[in-house]
Amino acid sequence: MADDRGVSHGTGTPDLTAVTDHQAKVAALLPPTPVLVAPLADCLGHALAEDLTSPIPLPPFDNSAMDGYAVRSVDLAGATSEQPVKLPVHEDIPAGRVDVPPLQPGTAHRIMTGAQVPPGADAVIPVERTDRGTEQVLAFASVQPGQHVRRAGEDVTAGETVLTAGTTLSASQLGVAAAVGAGQLPVHRPVRVLVLSTGSELVEPGATLEPGQIYESNGLMLAAAVREAGGEATLLRFVPDDVDAFHRALAPHLESTDLLITSGGVSAGAYEVVKDALTGTGVEFTKVAMQPGMPQGCGRYRDQVAVVTLPGNPVSAMVSFEIFVRPALRAAAGHLATQRPTRRATLTESLTAPADRRQYRRGQYDPATGSVSLQGAPGSHLLAGLAKANCLLEIPEQVTELAAGSTVDVMLLD
Template sequence: MKSVEQHVSDLLALVSVPEATELDLLRAHGTVLAGPVVSEVSLPGFDNSAMDGYAVHAADLTQASPAAPVRLPVVADIPAGDPSPTAIRPGMCARIMTGAPMPTGADAVVPVEWTDGGSVQVRVERPAAPGGFVRRRGEDVEEGVTVLRAGTLIGAGEMGVLAAVGRRTVPARPLPRVVVLSTGEELVEPGRPLGPGQIYESNSYMIAAAAKEAGCEVHRHGFVGDDPAGVQDALEGLLLRADIVVTTGGVSMGVYDVVKEVLTRQGTVEFTSVAMQPGKPQGYGTIGPDKTPIITLPGNPVSAFVSFQMFVRPVLRKLRGLDPAPLPGVRARLSTTVTSPQGRRSYLRAVVAPAESGAEVAHTVAPAVRQGSHQLSALADTNGLLVVPEQVTELPAGSIADVLVLPGH
């Protein structure tokens, strides 16, 4: 059987980092910058007021106090966005709004709370420090400075920066388009009545959600039955909207493992066994005239979920232009003894939690009671995968183990 690391390596070799393109700002959300962004403007672009108040000469107010307030004539009103130049001579002031440009000559702003709020003449009861409540030109960003580097993931904060420096488009790698397909004659769409021997289809919903969590555009095709012609037609119909196809089911050794049957004929998909539990049967390759990558996962729900996290997630990260890093891991003290088959690496659903203050290891881990590859319910209660190495058949309670932390936890 193939090692987990070798299978990850083979899958990563299946895809290339896509070429960058200029994306409209909103479409760039969630993508990865393909080049640096250099600001062509300063932020702020001009000295402006940080408060609603009065633009003043600080020297006029050095003796101001509640007992001896200074009175200044208000010679101008300056709203935010005012394009007209204004100049303030000593002994005068201008009423100014937050964000409005500072008038020539003024070197401080007195907040309105320090005054009587006058519109013709204002009484000021506190001194003002030179530069007080003034946002200086370029104090946030200087023109010509790199504000975002290549490889930056564009989230809400980065989007704000891009808009603030005037970028309408950015060089980025588009989000991968992932198409998810499940197979099985026994499957029924949720919400419809079940017949004898039927089950609700859950894999495509689960894998589609996982692909969205991985930052991709996702199309859930749903599922098809075990007819080879139907599977072939479905796969061919998906290729126009897919940068990568992910299937679940039909990859083992059974008579009705139709995905394996259909794709084996094409000669571009390899099926293999990986030394892991759950998730032993795996497949990967390309389909169609454009050699679209396809990853075929087992049909048992937990096997499909674990396989996605271990194998598909790094591939999608590479397609996004990110480091195809594995799930983050922690060391944790095991609450109970667990067993594992010889020669296969087990990934057991578990709950990882912070240990008590002062503990030797920062985390504890408790494996879920239900570990069957068909037992999906425990996934909703767990936040990690407890790893039992291939050569280990038992980890006793109290031992230290490696745990992979699932996304969103």
């Protein structure tokens, strides 16, 4: 069935879990992490737990914006290159000098960038507009009051909030925290994640493949995604397809783990070790109305550790992480920005989607034109297309076809 915009729609399948319902279940598994006070050098990427107010103004004092000479502007009135004004130089004021003497009328103090402007001075003439004298100086230009002077508090006033709770601390945020004198900050502890990679067919990248074997990539990929999202990741690889081995591998990590992520072993076939091992432990499995990534599971393993089980195909695993896990990780760790940024984009080519499932296609978004092109076919094993993509196109459940030129929602990955 097509609407008047040329968009075809499906009809609905009640036995599938809605994407939003599964998102809510995963989010409910992760309570807020504890708050710790950490040195600034250890706060990168963490979420600030409390507002940071500045106890001082920035700059904390009037200081010079240039290397030059601190002067009274009236003393240089009318100065030109043809008729320079001569002033005696009474003091040198390097940055960091604390015993800055007042400037007397009709004199100059040589001053460096960032140094405190002396009382009595109201401007700085740049060294380039002088003869660079040390005992006396010729000024070849006049200056206006306040020229080349950074006023105390013009950036931040004392008592002003410079960072709000929930801010993800990057280089510039840590810079302003240091500038206002904060040696440490209260931050949320990152979520501690164990990424468990199962499969007797998996081999360490770099080793020689035997027939029937594949290189293990999901574990490394998901652990990297956890770290990119601000979490702490431990990777446990090459657990064989054996239920007892699964539980033995997991046991030593339970006390130090907030969330267990698995990939694979959750479908309806034989040898689904994750499903076999976790059934009856508090983890429930479902089929979510999405492509890729229909087989999903989540719960709390033996009332101890939150668990999210992802599909085994690499694109399914990564898309599922983006849709379900990443927002929950960031919310639990106190970040205000939990979602990837989104854009509305114009589709450069037509596409089809399965009825009654929300489809996520890999794409390349061009911000200059506001357009998006597809990257690769929709197959959940086609990882190369995902590696080239900078966004995911989100095709609603009831849409089965979009023509070129249609508008679509995209989630930016970069």
